[in-house]
Amino acid sequence: MVLTVNQLQEIKQLQQVCEQEGNFGLKLNWEMLSARKEGRKDDFLHYEDGNLVGFLGIYGFGNKTExxxxxxxxxxxxxxxTKLLKEGISESKLRGTRQILLNAPAGSSxxxxxxxxxxxxxxxxxxxxxxxGKIPQTNPAILLRPSTEEDLALKIRLEIECFxxxxxxAYEFYKEYRSSSNEDSYIIEAEGSPVGKMRVDHHDGEAWIYGFAILPEHQGKGIGRSALAWIIEKEHRSGYPVFLEVEAKNAHALGLYESVGFKSYHAQDYYEYTG
Known part of the structure; x- marks a missing residue:
């Protein structure tokens, strides 16, 4: 279902109360909350005395639901x-998801x-x-260009091999992505050959990097670092602070982002539901 403006405001207010009380950051994927579709139950709201006091959202990412x-x-x-989670898990299973991940702020007792x-x-x-950090040095042989419909096969391959x-x-993900996303989608080229991809979402005056991937046979050559330098320079000159997310189990990726000036400020734990 599409959330109303009033419902989105109620969710935002509840988020602020919970974060202030617990001194942590909740990951509610606002770019997705703001673009929900009719005909699908993604959000579960619980009211007491006319006030929103409980909320749960499910977010589909291809082979998994968060x-x-x-x-x-x-x-x-x-x-x-407990009631909200039961509803969310039931809905996730109805969609045939292969993996259900429960997301919790690392600092939430x-x-x-x-x-x-x-x-x-x-x-x-x-x-x-x-x-x-400081704007890292770019490599003129590494460029980013807007992606087109002709790049779909490459993006599908990157989702399979990297994620x-x-x-x-992957096809279902991009079918939904094309119909609802306002993100900037880029193809990374090395010496004229397409070898990777990246998406950038602008929300609340911030630029967020998502879906960053380089074909395995082209990794370890400095292409990823140069691509990050390219997008950092572009977004910084446009006046946006730049953010991203990275899994800690990928130590190489964490080191790559740190090497161009990214610093961690929040952590989210993910637990795979096994019921």
């Missing part, structure tokens, strides 16, 4: 989140306590990073 939610501090331990009652195992930790999608899942 789930994140919250309950007002004054309404916890009443079974609200209430989330960790709740997760002890849910069948799961820790999957990975993801760091939100902000660029705070573990099946071919069908």
């Amino acid at each position: 789930i994140c939610g919250m309950v007002h501090p004054n309404y916890r331990r009443r079974g609200i989140f 209430s989330a960790k306590e709740f997760l002890t009652k849910v069948p799961n195992h820790h999957h990975m930790t993801e760091y939100q990073m902000k660029w705070e 573990g999608f099946t071919e069908q899942e």
Whole structure:
């Protein structure tokens, strides 16, 4: 369902209360919340006395579903989140997702306590990073250009080889992406040959890098670092602070981002649901 302007405002206000009380950052994927579609149940809202006190959202990423939610501090331990999570998991399973990941801020003690009652195992930790360095040196042989329909086969291949999608899942992802996304989509070229991709979303005056991937046979050659330098320079000159997310289990990627000036400021833990 499409969330109304009022519902989005209620979710934002509840997020602010929860984050202030817990001193952490919730990952609610606002670029996706703001672009929900009719005919699909992605969001679950719980009201008490006319006020939104519980929220859970599910987010599809090809072969997996991520789930994140919250309950007002004054309404916890009443079974609200248990009910919301049950609904979210049921909906995820109806879609045939191969993996359900429960997302919780690394610093949330209430989330960790709740997760002890849910069948799961820790999957990975993801760091939100902000660029705070000097503009790194660019390589004139590495360029980014806007992607076109002719680049779809390359993007499908990158999702399969770099992110573990099946071919069908990758096609479904891009079918939905084309119909709802306002992100800037780029193809990375090395000496004129397309070898990678990157998306940049502008939201609330910030630039966020997503879907960054280089074909395996072209990795380790400095192409990724040069591509990051290119986009950092572009977004910085346009007045945007630059952010991205990276999985901690990918130590090489973490080191790559740090080498061009990104620093971690928030962490999100992901737990694979095993029920």
